[in-house]
Amino acid sequence: MLEDFYQRWFYNLGIPPDLFGSWLLIREYGRVGSPGRLLTNWFETQDACQALLTKRLLSKQKKGHKKTGVLETPLRAFRRDA
Numbered sequence: 269m270l271e272d273f274y275q276r277w278f279y280n281l282g283i284p285p286d287l288f289g290s291w292l293l294i295r296e297y298g299r300v301g302s303p304g305r306l307l308t309n310w311f312e313t314q315d316a317c318q319a320l321l322t323k324r325l326l327s328k329q330k331k332g333h334k335k336t337g338v339l340e341t342p343l344r345a346f347r348r349d350a
Contacts, residue, residue: 276300279328283317286310291317295324 280296291311298304311317 278304279333281321281324283314283321285314293317293320293324 276299278297278300280294282292282294282296284292284294286292291314293309293311295307295309296304309317309320311320
């Protein structure tokens with residue numbers, strides 16, 4: 269029962285540019301079927317943004333999240349196995 273609970277969560281990451289030449293790291297997470305939470309970090313360079321994205325990806329993989337696919341938007345979907 270608890271395993272089903274944890275498999276119904278999502279974590280998405282994306283790196284879109286903004287209108288002013290900066291880069292954004294967008295993190296969205298929550299329960300499947302809910303709107304979830306959205307966190308945004310602004311960066312001057314794409315390299316700095318990519319560095320934090322890589323750090324977040326490694327952190328999630330260490331905690332048991334598995335890549336489930338790439339979405340049509342620039343967000344990357346992960347799920348956590350209990």
